[in-house]
Every structure is written in structure tokens, then in C-alpha cells.
Amino acid sequence: MDSAVTFIHAADLHLDSLFKGLRHVPANIFKEIQESTFTALNHLIDEAINHNVDFVLLAGDLYDHESQSLKAQIRLRRAFERLDEQNIDVFLSYGNHDFMKGDSFDVEYPDNVHIFSEETVTYIPFYKNGEAAAAIYGFSYENRAVYENKSAEYKVAAGEYPFHIAMLHGSVATNTEHDSYAPFQIKDLLNKGMDYWALGHIHKRQQLHSNPPVIYPGNIQGRHRKETGEKGCYLIHLSKHNIEQTFLPLQAIRYEEVEVDIRECLTPSHVEKSIMKQLPANSVPSLLYLKIIAKENEEFTPDEILIQELIEVINESVSEAFPWQYIYHYRMAVEEEPAWLEDSFLKDILEEADTSFIQEGLNEIYHHRNARKFLSSLSDEEEQAVKENAYQLLNVLLRRERTE
């Protein structure tokens, strides 16, 4: 019996979920960004059809309840219908973002879609040419979170199944992270007799173990600054003695973080050219986050206003290119001479300014009747950043005032 199965493993589609950190994006690019999760989904379906896979595994977080959209589910249904036309099955489980008791639309999926509809691990057999070809295991989140370790629930089903494939939406248990869902230890998974562990939840692609493969495929489309690089799914071919795995990029748009060094530049045009030169060359449209390293020179010190203008100019040209690029954000670090006085009195205040002090000052807006609705409260890090930025600003301003 030379049984073999080929399938695609993807997770965290987060269809139609919102993008972070984008502002003032040109309309055409915005449209593409907004569509990008769906484009990636279409790429996924194309790949499934092109590789003639037996089935597709989707390990949770197909869409977000937070940014609920009927479009997401409808497009998902259409995608499934495309697979159905090609007789490709879909096995899906829901994760923490699309948990079952969430307020989703009752969109009915075609018959080729098999859903793990319980929070306890169950299995669904997969038949190929009338013969049992694989048993797929999985569970779905009923509520927003699952805190217990689910690995114990995975038990190989009775019956002749050539392959056992487990889907798990959760993260490796660590002591540090307080909100790790369905936490597990890698060693827990290895002795379950599974041929493949299809994980979901972590957006960064990683392989925790190679035999049996324990894989986070990552999400299929980056949605903010930290989800950089290629995003996609895994094409897995399981045969009796061999496992082949191929990563297939699906992303419509890449998020990239780029460090550009303009320390040697002495004129604005020089800066522009230098930045342009240092932009990466990608085959897909990219959203760039620039980390600009600058230096105070005797002749020329680039300031925020200048850089902002230059970025606008650069964006005007690269956003029209093919594939387009767009610098959606940048941060400039000016390598300064250490010759500035650490004002002792400012230093004192830095120590004095604690969380409550900062929050007190910002409540004016964060507690504002109209504003609070649209503002997420600041995280500790953000608070810290605000504080540091404020301190830095003060220093800069004072220094500037004094030198004048």
C-alpha cells in the first residue's frame, strides 16, 4: 500500500482584519492593502488547486470577531466553493479570534468543509478514493480563550489510518507570557503517534520539531510592522517513509523593516538618493518601516520636518512603481554627540514621573467623552515610550533654546 497524502497547512488567515500603523496611505494602495488578506487567501486556494492537494488544513483564526465582517466569511465561503469544485476537502478549527460562541454570521460552507465543532479533541477521517487515508484531529475554541493544555486529549483513533494529523491552535507554554492559549510542551506532542502537527496562533513562521513536523506556518499576510517578510503556508506531502515540506509564500503585500544609514549624507538630495538606494527590491508590493540612522554634522543635520518631506517625495515615486513600495512609517535615530547636559533637574523628574503621573496628564484625552471610544489605553511600554519621548523632546527643546 503506497498511501500518501498531500495537503496544505495554513493558519491565522485573519481575513479582513485591520492593519496597524497605517496612516495617510494613498487610495489605490489602501485598497490593495485592504484586500490583501483576501488576495493571500486566493493565492492559498490557487496553490491548493495547482498542487492538486487532497485537503487543506486551517488551524484557527480564519477571521476576527473584533473586526467582524460578513465579507470575510463570504469570501471564505467562495474560496471553499472553489476548492469544492476541485474536490478538495477543508478541515478547519476555530481559534481565539474566531471562537465558536462569537458573534459570527451564520454563513453556510459547502460540504467539502469539515469543522471541528467541539472544544474537546475529536477526529474526522479523510477518505481518498474510498479508502481511509488519514485521520485529522482537532478542536475549536468555544470561547475567547482556552487555558488548559489540550495535548493530553490527542489520542490516536482506532482503525486503519495510514496517517494521523493533528491541528492545534495554541502556543508553547512559557512562564513569562501570561496569556498563552492552550499551552503545551513540545515533548507532549512528540509521543502522541501523530505524523504531523498543524499548529496555529503564532503569526511568526517556525518549525518546533522536524520529525514529526511540528509547524507554525505563521499567518498568510502580514498586518503590521512586526509581521515582516514572506508569509504563507506549508505544502506537506506525507508518504510512508518520507515527509516533504515546502513553504509557499502567499502574501499579497510584504511588511518590511528597513534600516537606512544616512550618516554620510550632507545634502537633502543626497539623503533622498541614499534612502532610495537602500530600499529593498521585493517581487511583491511592500510596506516599509524605515529606521533611519542619521548623524549631526557640522554642515548638515537632518531634522524631522526635512525627513518627513523627503519620505513623502520618495513615497510619491515608489508607490507608483511596480511592484509598489510605500514607507508607512519611519523612525530617525540621530547619533548625537554626547555633549549634552543631562540636566540634573530633568533627570530628577524622569525618576519622579511614574505611571500615574503620566496617565494623569493624558486623562484629559484618554478619558474624553468623544475620544476614549477611539483610543486604546496605553500599554506600559507605550507609556514608557511616551515618557522617554517626552524627556527626549524636552532635552532637545531646551538645548535648542539655549543654543540660540
Next chain:
Amino acid sequence: MKIKEITIYGFGRWIDQTFSFSNSNMITLLGDNESGKTTLHQFILYMLFGMTKKKCDFYRPKTSSKLGGRMIIDHPCEGTIWIERLDAAQVQYFADDGEERDEAWFRELLGNMNAEAFQSIYSFSSQDLAVFQNMKESDINELLLSIGLTGSAAVYKVEKKLQSELQKQFKPSGTKPVINEKLSELRAMDQQLGESKRLEKSYKDQIEQIDTLEKKHKLKKEQIAQKNEQLAKEQLMEKILPIRKEIHHVSEELQGLADVRNFPLDNQEQIKTLHIDINNLNREFASQQDTLDTYTKKKQDLEIASLQNEEKEQLNHLLNQKAEITLIRERQRTIEQDYSYKAREITEMIQEKQIHITTDELERQELPFYLEKEWGSLRKEQENIQEKLAGNVQKNEQLLQEKSRMEEEQKNLNQELLAEAHIKELNQRIDAYKQKNRADESQQKNMSQILNKMIREKKKQGRMLVIIGAVIALAGALTGFAADVPWLYLISLAVVAGVYYFRLVQLQDIKELNQQRKGLQPEYPGQEIDVTEAEYQEAKEILEEQQKLQRRLHSLEDRLQHIRSQFEENEAVRFDLTKQQNRLEENIVDQQNHFSVLQDVDVLYWQDIYHLLQKLIQLTNEKQSLKKELDRVTERIYEFSDQVKNWFRTNGLANQTTLEEMMLTLEDIQQQEQQHQHELQQLTQFIKDVQNKLMVLKQKRNRYTEERDKLLKASGTESEEIYFEKQTRKERYNKLYERLEELKERLQILIPEEWQQELADEPLEAENYYKNRKELELALADYEEDLERLKNELAEQRLRIEQLESEEDISLQMHQLAMEKEELEDLVRNWAVQKTALRMLEAAKNQFKDKYLALVIETAQIYFKEITANQYDTIYAPAAEKSFQVENSKKKQRFYVEELSQGTKDQLYISLRFAINEVMAKSSGLPFFMDDAFVHFDMNRTERMHKVLERLAEEQQVILFTCRRELAEAANGDIIHLSI
């Protein structure tokens, strides 16, 4: 920390200068104005903190390009430290051990202080005082504070700037600031999105609704199916009703036929066959009998129709003659043909030759042999006469021509003859010449002779004409009479008239001529004419000529005469000839009268006619002999015909028109007779055969009857009729039984099994089913309508859902809102940073105030008290709108800064600086610089000031720049004279 030595390579006015400071903590640099005190002060700051390039350029020496210097510092912990600077960029630090250190290390030593801070705290110049004094009085406390805190107004400015910046960004109840604007924008978007979302949320309800509709749709369909079944049942009932009815009837009828249920039909076939056979035999017997009758009847008829023997013989006799008669008839026809041929030949010939003769005439005509010769001589004679006549006429004509020629000549000559008058004249001329008058008479005679002659001639002509006319007229009349042609009379009459007229005309002419002759009586006019010789000769010649002419005229006259006589001769010949001709013509007329054939035929052709006639007569003879033959033959035929007609009459047959037909009829009769005989023989034979057959049939029938009777007895029926009746009933019974079975079967096929029991018991009335069916149909129609409505609703609902599903704006709005939120977050973050910065600044100020101001004021109080010699013992820090206040120690009076004298103000300022220095810089122990600070001090206070400085110098190095020697000397320390 102490500055031990400074070496200036080049800075401002200082070039290659070294100053060594003694161990004393109080160093006074004494120098006049412009002696480079301030530059030196700046150099020390440059050494410590470096300088911007711009500032470096300012201090670059005019005479040397070299900027820089070296400074040796004595640090309490690190020992001796070397600093060497060149220009803005180059700097080297060396520690006590001679090793080079980095800048951070050196900054650490300076307490991480920058130049500004240092200057604010440790560096104090008269300029500062001036600024202090020039400042607006109300701002002095703020400035004092800023100096006290960081030594700069920057904090204040930054604060102001941040405040205004924040105002621009956000106001809690504003609309204009950027964030407020963004917020209202977001609110609008959010509201819109909310609405869209609500709509989208209805998707679930819509799906539920569609489920409900689908259920209803299904239910309705089921109901319709049920009704349809019922309807089908009813329709089926209606359909099978006839069958059921028939079953009913058949069953009833079967009941009636129950008696024959067991009637045997075993011998049915045999009996039937026998019955049929007997019937057949009977039928055949009857038909044979009929045939026999027919034959017998026919035979009798034939016997009657046949002829008697006598007549038969006669007929035979007649028919035996047929061949002969046929021959004779043939002959008759031939002769007739020949006869008519001959007749036609004769007629044709007559017509062809245009002979006036009829056939009858021909038959009578006799043609004696001499006629030929006679007619030939007649012809010759006529030819002869005519020839002669022609010659005569010719001659006559010749004569006439000759005569007219001569007459012409005569006329010409006459014309040539000169007129008498002329001749007379000529003669006169001659006479005159030669006794004149002589020829006149002759001349005149001549003339009258001519005229006479003419008259005579005319008379002669007239006579001639009368004679000819009379002859012609007479000839015409004669001819007309002889030939009996009337128009010839008319011609002769016309000739007579013509001659008469001509005669009249001629007579007239003669009369005229006579008159002319009488008129010729000459009249001689007696005139005298002169005649010349020539004239005479001429006249003579002319006259001679004339005479010649006269002579010729005479001879011509003679010849004319001769011709005239010939003419008469000729005339006589002609007369004879005419006589002969007349005789001949008489002869001819005779002949013509005798032979009418010759009339109108020229004698010339008479001989031909003779030959023709001869031939015609011969033909006529032949014809007549044929005629005779024909008559004989015809006679024979008549005879035979009479016989036949007789026979016809005897046998009562209608006479046929022609003999042939009659012959044919006879032949037919004979044939018929023969036929009859033959038929009679046949019939006799037939009759015999039929009689035989009848015998056989009779026997056969008897046999069959016996057999049948036997069978009937066996089946227990008395007669054949009863048997057949029973048989029929039995058959009917069987047939009905079969029908019943068939109907039952059909019913079973038609009705589904589950209905059979149910439907079997239904009543047999048709109206019930119809009614039920109608009701069901109505109900069904209603249901169908409902179903249609549901279907439409479903379709609409599906469309609604489809619209919702295709609605992608919500997603777009969501993303836009998210982006706007990001922008808001950005703005808010920015605002938050600034706001925090501002608050931090304020907090720092407050903290500083709280922490240091009290200390600074306290310390300053001590200095101030000391410097002012206990005049003022208390300083009040500025509060709210109020500036610094000082309190008089004795009177406890309080004064605002602006109320103080300039000196006291300076002293207050210096006290504050000393206090700041003491409070803030205690730890670092950096040198304190004072640059011409005591300008407004009186001696008393200067001394006190120095005491304070001395105490200050115990803790740290104090470097004093001054231009006043007494001040320098007052200070107990090393004095370095600055002089270049």
C-alpha cells in the same frame, strides 16, 4: 578642582601666553578695559567645554591661524589633568598617569555639566548684572528662578512653546484643534459604520427568515402533493367508473344466463359443420335445379328461334349465287369506271380544245372522209387571197408614200418660188430696165393654175374618200349581216357619218380656195422704181432661178400623175380580191353552218378540228359499246336482287337498302342458324350432366341428415333450433364471463393496490366525483398560488442576502476607520508626548522649587545679610504675581526688588548666585568665575563682599576678573596683571 596653568597658543588677542595660577584659591586677574579679561574667561570655558566652530572662528587670532591652548587642572581625586584643544574638533585629555582619556571621562569629572549650565551657575559677569537690571522689573523673579534652576530662560520658553503647541492640537471642548477635528471626523465615520454594521448584522435574521420561508415552501409543496394525490384518486374514480358500471351490468346478465352454465358444447363443432354441410348441399341442389331449368328454357327458346327447312334451302340457294353476283358486280363496277373514264376523256378533250360540241352532238356527228381535203383547200384559198390583199395594200401604201413625198417636194418648191409681188417687182425692175412688165401675166396664170390644181385635187380627194367610206360602210354592213354581228352595222353607219362630215369640210376648203383664186386678180400699183444694172442682173438671176424651179415643179407634177394612175390600177385589183374573198367567206359560212363546231374557228385550224373530231367520235363509239355491256350486267343484278328481296319478305325481314347489306344479313342469318344448332347440341349435353349431379347430391344430403340427427339426440335436444339457441346462450355466457374477468383485471391494473379496497366500495354516481374533483382543483389552485408567492418571497430574500453578501463597503469603511484611528492615535501620541513633556517640565520646576529654592533663598539670605551688613535679613521667594521681596531686618519692612537701589539689587543678585553656587554645585567644586561684578558696590559693602569671597575660596577656586586695583588688592589672593 583647581586650574593650575593655562597656556594659550592662540585665542582672540592672546597668542602664546601662559598663566600659572598659584596654589591660592583666590586668583585675581587685574587688567584694564580691553586688556583681554573676558577673552581669557572665554578661553577657560573653551578649554573646559569646547566650542562650536562658529565661535571658534570668532576667537581665531587675527595674527595667527593657530587656535587652541592647553590647561592643567588639579583634581582632588584624579590628580593633575592635562587638556589640550586645537580648533573646534581636536581635544586630548591626559590623566595624572600620563595616559590619554576620553571625553566621557572628563565630563564625568565636570559632573556632566555643559557650558550653559556651568555659565549659569559658576560664571558670573557684569554683563549678567546689566541684563538683570535691564530686564523688565516684573519678569525679574521668573528670570531669577530660571537662573536659579538651570541657569537659562530656555525652560520658560520651552514651556510656553509646548503650551501653545498643545493648544493647537487639542482642547477638551474645542472643535478647531487637529485632534478635535479628527475626533468629529471619526465619530461621523463610526456612526456610518455602525449603521452599516447593523445592516450587516441583519444577515443572521435574513438567513433565519429564509429558513422559515423554505420550511413554509416545503410544507406547501407537501400539501400540494397530498391534494394532488386526492385529485388523482378522484380522477381515477371518474376514469374507472365506466368499467365498474360494466362489471355491474355483466354480472347481472351472467345471473340471467345461469341455466346454460353447464350446457355442453363438445359436439358443437361437428353439429355446426354438419349443419353447414347440409345447408351447403341444399343450396347446391337448389342451384343445380335452377341451372337445369335455365338450360331447358334456353333449349326451347332456341328451337323456336331456328329456321324452317324450306327457308333454309332457299337461303342456301341464294347464298350459293353469291360468288357469281359478286363477280358480276365487280364487272359492273369496272364497266362503269371505264364508261365514266371515256366520258371524262371526251369531255376533257372538248374542254381542252375549246370545241363547241356536246357529247350528244358528237354521237350524232358524222364525219365524211372528204371533209378533210375540202377544209384544207378552203384554208389554202383563204391564205392566197389574204396574201394578195396584203400585197395590194402594201403597194397602195408605197404609192401613198411616194405621193406624199412628191407633194412635199412640190410644197417646198412652191415655197422657194418668190411671191408674185416680188416677181412682179423683179419683172417690173426688168421691164423697167428692159421695157418692163412682161412676166406678170404668166406669173398670175401660174398662180391661178396652182390654185385650180389644188381645188381639183381637193375635189378628187373628197370623191375618193366618199368612195372608200361607202365601200367600208357597205362591207361592214355586209359582214354584219353575214356574220350576224350587230355592232358592224353601227360601224358602217359611223363610217357613213364620218365620210359625210369630211366631205362637208372639203367643200368648205374648195370654196375658200375659189375665193382666193378670184382675189388673185392683180392690182398693179403704178409706181416707179429705179432699177440699177446690178439690180437688174440680180433680178434676172432670181428670175432664172425661179424658172428653173418652175420646171422642176412641172416634172414633179407629171410624176404625181403617174402615181395616181398606178393608184387607180391598184384599186381595181383590190376590188377583185374582195370579191373572191366574199365568195370564200360564203363557202366558209356554209361549212360553219353545217358543222357548228367550226363556228368561231378560223379556217386555218379546221383540219386539226377534223382530226380531233375523228378521235372524239371514235371515243364516243367505244363509250357506247361499254354502255351496252353495262346495261346487260345491271339487268342480271336486278334479277338476283329481286330474289333476295322476295326471301326477305317471306321471312318477315325489313328490306335492306342495298344488296350487299342484304347479303350480309343473309350470311349473318346463316351463321346464327349454325350457332343455334351448335348451342342446342351443347345444351342437351348440359342438361344431361346436371341431372346426374342432382342425383348424387340427393344421396349425400340424406347421409348427412342422418348423422346430424344422431348427434342432436346425444346432446339431449330435440331439434337443431333448440340446440343452436342453447349454444348461443352458452357462448354469450362464456363471453360475458371472460369480459368480467378482463374488466376486473383492468381495474386491478388501473388502481394502485393501496386504494383497491377503498375504491371498490365507492358509489357508482358520477356527479360526486366531479364535484369532489372540482373542489380539489380549486383548493389546489389556491395552494399553487401560495406556493408561487412563497417562491417569490424566497427569491427576494435570496436576493437580499446576495446583496448583503456582495456588500463590501463595510469592510472598506472598517479599514478606513481603523486607519483614521491610527492617525488619531498618532496625533494623540504626539500630543501625549508634548503634554507629558510639558507636565514633566512643570513638575521639574515645582520639584526644583520645592527642593532647592528654599535652600537657595536661605543661603542667599545669609550672603545678602552679610553683604548688606544686616540691613536685610530675610528674602522671600516670589509667589504668585509677586516678585522677590526682601525684609528690613530692623523694621521688618518688606521691599520688592524694583523698590531697591541698584547696588542692593546687584547685591541681591550676587547673593542669589552665591547661594545657587553653594547649593547646586557643592559637590563638584568647580572654579567660580566673577567678571567685574562689583561696579555699584560702596566700599563698605565691597569689603564685606570680599569677606564672602574669601570664605567661598575656602571651598573652591575663585577666579576674579577686575579692572579696579583696590578691589584686586582688597581680595586676599594672588594678583595676576594682565598686560599685553
